[in-house]
Amino acid sequence: MATHAGDRRHRIRFERPVIERDPLGGDSAVRWELVVEVWVKKTNQLSATAEAVAAGADRYREQVRFDMLARKVDPKWRIVEGDTIYDIKSAGISNDRSETAVLAVSGLNDG
Template sequence: MRAGDLRHRLRFEEKIPTRDPVTHEVLDGWVEAFTAWGSFEPLSARDPIAAQAGQSEATARVGIRYRDGVLPTMRIIHRGQIYNIEGPPLPDKVSGREYLTILVSTGLNDG
């Protein structure tokens, strides 16, 4: 991956439980974990008619410089669209510590 490919600003968010001050109910909220420059490459779009889902799903590949702490429980915001991380990030083939490749999907999500 070339440095020039890292031209998209990506916001990584993580789910944090919070307590409502009035009802004391525990709610899940999303907070920004970090932002990173990365590459964003749409892979495919499909209409899950066979699964009878209510929304379409699109998948993409995100590439960022290596960093610790990227978890599959996080989500990525790109151009106002929410993307769910699908599985653990994949390290680069050469050293394993230069870049991460992250597969993401959009469609049904919890936030």
């Protein structure tokens, strides 16, 4: 089912990891580089979150589905929405190739 432009109300950023090497041979560090910003429809998958909150967990994962216009998404990337960072778990394109759906989780990492 196609999402309408009015349904895509959330602005997110896709970022890719870039490994920076220390010129003196020290440890390398990962920084995140902007790939693109897009408008998406965001749908919370509430069951996992509700169970964790009900159990009194300090940390829990929030699973979210993002629907957007068709675009290639690399699972190594991450999604940033405001201060929330999501790890991409899967991405797929619709049968008519008009949209991409991304399942992502947040809450278990520090970025």
